[in-house]
Amino acid sequence: MSSTLFLVQVLNGFQLGVLLFLIAAGLTLVFGVMDFINLAHGVQYMLGAYLAVAFYGAFDNFFVALVLALLAALAFGLLLEFLVFRHLYGRDHLDQVIATFGIILFLNHAVRLIWGAAPLTLPVPEFFTGSIGLMDGLLYPVWRIVIIAAGLGVAALLYLLVSFTRIGMLVRAGSTNAAMVSALGVNIERLFMFVFGFGSMLAGFAGIMIAPIISVEPGMGTNILILAFVVIVIGGIGSIRGAFVAALLIGLVDTLGRSFSIDILRLFMAPSPARTVGPALASMLIYVLMAIVLYVRPSGLFPARGR
Amino acid sequence: MAEPLLHLQGLCKNFGSLVVTDDVTLDVHAGEMHALIGPNGAGKTTLINQMSGLIAPDAGTVVFAGDDITALPPQTRALRGMSRTFQISSILPGFPVVENVALAVQARSGSSFRFFGDAAAEPALNIPAMAALEAAGIADRANARAGELSHGEKRALELAIALAMRPRLLLLDEPMAGIGRDETERLVNLLLGLKGQLTMILVEHDMAAVFALADRISVLIRGRLLTTGSPAQVRADPQVVAAYLGEQME
Amino acid sequence: MASTLAAEAAEPAPSRARRIVPPAAIFLILALLPVVAALARQQYLVDLATRVMVYAVAAVALDLLVGYGGLISFGHAAFIGLGAYAVGILSAHGIGDALIALPTAIIAAMLFAWLTGIVCLRTKGVYFIMITLAFGQMIFFVATSLAPYGGDNGLTIAARNTVAGFALMKSDRGFYYVTLVCLLATYLFCRALVASRFGRVLRGGKQNATRMATIGFTIRRFQLVAYIITGGLGGLSGFLLANSAEFVSPAYMSWQQSGELIVMVILGGLGTLHGAIIGTAVYLVAEEWLSGITENWQVIFGPLLVLAVLFARGGLLGLGSTLRQRLSEGGGNG
Numbered sequence: 001m002s003s004t005l006f007l008v009q010v011l012n013g014f015q016l017g018v019l020l021f022l023i024a025a026g027l028t029l030v031f032g033v034m035d036f037i038n039l040a041h042g043v044q045y046m047l048g049a050y051l052a053v054a055f056y057g058a059f060d061n062f063f064v065a066l067v068l069a070l071l072a073a074l075a076f077g078l079l080l081e082f083l084v085f086r087h088l089y090g091r092d093h094l095d096q097v098i099a100t101f102g103i104i105l106f107l108n109h110a111v112r113l114i115w116g117a118a119p120l121t122l123p124v125p126e127f128f129t130g131s132i133g134l135m136d137g138l139l140y141p142v143w144r145i146v147i148i149a150a151g152l153g154v155a156a157l158l159y160l161l162v163s164f165t166r167i168g169m170l171v172r173a174g175s176t177n178a179a180m181v182s183a184l185g186v187n188i189e190r191l192f193m194f195v196f197g198f199g200s201m202l203a204g205f206a207g208i209m210i211a212p213i214i215s216v217e218p219g220m221g222t223n224i225l226i227l228a229f230v231v232i233v234i235g236g237i238g239s240i241r242g243a244f245v246a247a248l249l250i251g252l253v254d255t256l257g258r259s260f261s262i263d264i265l266r267l268f269m270a271p272s273p274a275r276t277v278g279p280a281l282a283s284m285l286i287y288v289l290m291a292i293v294l295y296v297r298p299s300g301l302f303p304a305r306g307r
Numbered sequence: 308m309a310e311p312l313l314h315l316q317g318l319c320k321n322f323g324s325l326v327v328t329d330d331v332t333l334d335v336h337a338g339e340m341h342a343l344i345g346p347n348g349a350g351k352t353t354l355i356n357q358m359s360g361l362i363a364p365d366a367g368t369v370v371f372a373g374d375d376i377t378a379l380p381p382q383t384r385a386l387r388g389m390s391r392t393f394q395i396s397s398i399l400p401g402f403p404v405v406e407n408v409a410l411a412v413q414a415r416s417g418s419s420f421r422f423f424g425d426a427a428a429e430p431a432l433n434i435p436a437m438a439a440l441e442a443a444g445i446a447d448r449a450n451a452r453a454g455e456l457s458h459g460e461k462r463a464l465e466l467a468i469a470l471a472m473r474p475r476l477l478l479l480d481e482p483m484a485g486i487g488r489d490e491t492e493r494l495v496n497l498l499l500g501l502k503g504q505l506t507m508i509l510v511e512h513d514m515a516a517v518f519a520l521a522d523r524i525s526v527l528i529r530g531r532l533l534t535t536g537s538p539a540q541v542r543a544d545p546q547v548v549a550a551y552l553g554e555q556m557e
Numbered sequence: 558m559a560s561t562l563a564a565e566a567a568e569p570a571p572s573r574a575r576r577i578v579p580p581a582a583i584f585l586i587l588a589l590l591p592v593v594a595a596l597a598r599q600q601y602l603v604d605l606a607t608r609v610m611v612y613a614v615a616a617v618a619l620d621l622l623v624g625y626g627g628l629i630s631f632g633h634a635a636f637i638g639l640g641a642y643a644v645g646i647l648s649a650h651g652i653g654d655a656l657i658a659l660p661t662a663i664i665a666a667m668l669f670a671w672l673t674g675i676v677c678l679r680t681k682g683v684y685f686i687m688i689t690l691a692f693g694q695m696i697f698f699v700a701t702s703l704a705p706y707g708g709d710n711g712l713t714i715a716a717r718n719t720v721a722g723f724a725l726m727k728s729d730r731g732f733y734y735v736t737l738v739c740l741l742a743t744y745l746f747c748r749a750l751v752a753s754r755f756g757r758v759l760r761g762g763k764q765n766a767t768r769m770a771t772i773g774f775t776i777r778r779f780q781l782v783a784y785i786i787t788g789g790l791g792g793l794s795g796f797l798l799a800n801s802a803e804f805v806s807p808a809y810m811s812w813q814q815s816g817e818l819i820v821m822v823i824l825g826g827l828g829t830l831h832g833a834i835i836g837t838a839v840y841l842v843a844e845e846w847l848s849g850i851t852e853n854w855q856v857i858f859g860p861l862l863v864l865a866v867l868f869a870r871g872g873l874l875g876l877g878s879t880l881r882q883r884l885s886e887g888g889g890n891g
Contacts, residue, residue, distance in 0.1 A: 284698070385770070429754075
């Protein structure tokens with residue numbers, strides 16, 4: 001195992017972590033502020049990717065596609081909120097689970113009907129193609145660096161928003177006690193709409209940014225959503241800081257685990273069983289991590305509501 | 308003097324920067340009826356919650372029958388002989404009234420990890436349950452769904468559940484809240500009848516009831532224990548009158 | 558608007574006749590179905606009913622957990638998958654008798670339920686839902702990475718399990734009745750459980766956990782046992798599923814499968830046990846019918862679910878209990 005390979009995987013881990021953060025941030029706020037379990041958040045991510053592909057096909061320019069897809073994702077998120085979600089605040093979590101499950105079923109297959117089941121691709125924007133040498137012998141794709149930078153940028157922006165603006169304060173207050181915020185005369189409906197729309201946009205943004213690297217296909221939101229859930233559960237519901245820390249942690253653990261599980265196991269066993277057991281163990285790694293964290297801290301590392 | 312049944316030592320509890328329990332040290336003697344009074348927001352319910360184990364104090368200890376129970380969860384304290392009623396009735400609305408009480412009996416009648424047999428038909432559980440319902444005065448509502456009871460009936464059910472546990476210490480959190488004059492009288496007589504058989508801590512605003520029942524009274528103001536004494540002493544204490552009783556007695 | 562989970566707590570307790578007739582009717586219909594199907598030459602009914610019964614075992618168990626225990630587990634498919642893979646893996650190694658496969662399936666599922674339950678039950682509310690979902694996903698990924706056992710593509714089983722050497726399950730009709738017996742046993746066991754001391758504590762915990770604690774019950778212990786029992790019954794369902802399809806695949810434990818199980822339970826009315834059987838039947842029949850219309854039948858079904866939750870009085874659960882009331886009224890008058 002070379003150190004270059006290790007560094008590449010660390011960077012990949014950061015990239016996954018940053019992506020997870022973008023998705024988890026919106027999700028954790030929706031949970032924290034509205035106590036709403038939104039299983040359909042993953043389709044926002046998927047839609048971002050599909051919209052980016054669609055707009056790129058129409059305008060042949062990534063950045064135009066990016067802006068349009070973002071706006072479309074925001075619009076769609078607000079539409080969903082208006083049509084369905086706002087009627088479910090305060091309802092049983094079971095109702096929310098069923099309703100959002102229905103939305104996933106619908107959208108996953110609607111996408112299939114509209115775009116077909118075959119995976120789609122989106123080319124990396126010209127300026128950012130290829131790899132650059134970060135250090136001796138270490139070549140890393142430029143676009144992945146862009147993703148990491150964009151994700152960190154969004155994280156910084158979120159931090160500023162939440163800590164220093166009025167709306168950020170309302171979101172923080174709402175995470176701790178939504179009823180009180182409402183009782184204090186804040187238009188809670190508009191706050192919810194803002195949180196939801198913003199979260200959808202973040203997820204859509206993640207989908208747009210990742211589209212050039214992976215294949216865009218129906219159901220791509222599913223796996224990443226579960227990872228995002230694990231991030232939130234570990235980070236603490238309602239906490240952006242928790243989501244950030246947990247997302248990076250999980251990105252690193254998952255990526256490094258998958259890359260090096262076989263190598264690590266080869267230290268203890270023969271190559272053949274290592275090749276069988278390795279991937280299986282690697283896929284369990286983040287869940288075991290989640291189990292350990294929850295066993296010690298059932299409300300996550302940085303719970304918004306305090307322990 | 309004999310060791311107190313319940314001894315609170317230096318209990319402190321803060322919620323953020325709000326001090327709710329301020330260094331409370333208190334003894335409750337076996338067999339006594341000890342009342343806890345004070346204005347709203349004084350922290351009486353929080354203190355009861357710390358006694359019964361629903362809230363963990365930030366500092367201090369709770370000693371029950373000589374044992375330090377500060378770290379024990381509510382269910383363990385219940386099995387050791389501490390039972391309580393809640394200020395807002397906390398019952399099982401989907402069960403019949405008698406099953407609400409039978410469950411309290413079941414907790415201390417052998418293993419509940421029995422997977423067969425009709426629990427609702429067990430006489431060993433239902434008979435003591437009915438007796439508790441009789442004492443509380445709602446035996447006639449035994450088969451009604453607990454969620455359908457009137458407010459006063461729910462308060463009575465609260466009490467029946469607590470009594471069915473055959474407690475050594477009974478914590479009563481505003482049992483007379485929101486019930487009418489007749490009911491209150493009934494309840495006062497019931498509690499008078501229980502005096503001496505078990506130890507009781509009574510949180511109440513109804514001063515007539517408090518002075519009729521209490522052997523000793525503790526006064527809590529803003530989380531701090533102002534004084535403890537006999538009803539006569541407390542009634543005459545100028546500090547107490549100024550801080551609280553002045554408003555209560557016309 | 559009253560919460561949907563509490564809605565069924567406010568209904569009056571039905572009379573004894575009303576309580577026995579619906580489930581008795583269901584099992585009578587199931588018992589006679591193969592005969593009727595043969596007479597009407599509609600063999601596919603037997604296949605469909607078999608599928609319904611296999612999933613109903615898991616659904617009834619899930620109703621115990623969700624409807625009576627108040628624990629919304631979104632990872633129930635994991636237990637089905639574990640049971641199925643127990644059968645598949647044993648078969649791949651030449652062990653094909655139910656006397657070994659069935660206990661293995663159930664114990665494997667119960668073990669997983671115990672280990673994950675210890676962690677899950679330390680949490681509440683949305684945390685619990687998400688953690689059960691995550692653990693279900695974990696097992697799914699483990700299954701996809703088991704290359705010797707088919708990985709993503711799944712594993713074909715040589716033949717259905719023999720029972721103590723006898724090929725009881727080989728014929729479709731034989732398998733049908735074995736499954737029916739399993740479902741009946743599951744139903745009766747869960748019924749007894751609900752009425753028992755254990756069941757009463759579990760139900761109490763769902764209604765008012767604080768009160769139960771101050772009475773003297775450590776509710777978490779009871780919930781863990783319920784979780785393990787439910788898991789084991791899921792393993793039974795998986796055993797039946799593997800034998801039914803003679804094929805095991807990671808798809809058995811996808812989260813979509815877990816979601817579908819919850820819908821099945823709710824469709825029939827939460828907290829009734831036999832309702833879960835009805836709900837499973839309704840769901841699978843609807844799936845058959847809708848997929849005849851379009852391959853992407855979820856495009857129709859998804860919005861139906863959403864509409865039901867939004868507009869059915871008391872949500873989907875209200876719809877379920879209205880359905881159940883109408884059905885039991887029909888049974889009561891019979």
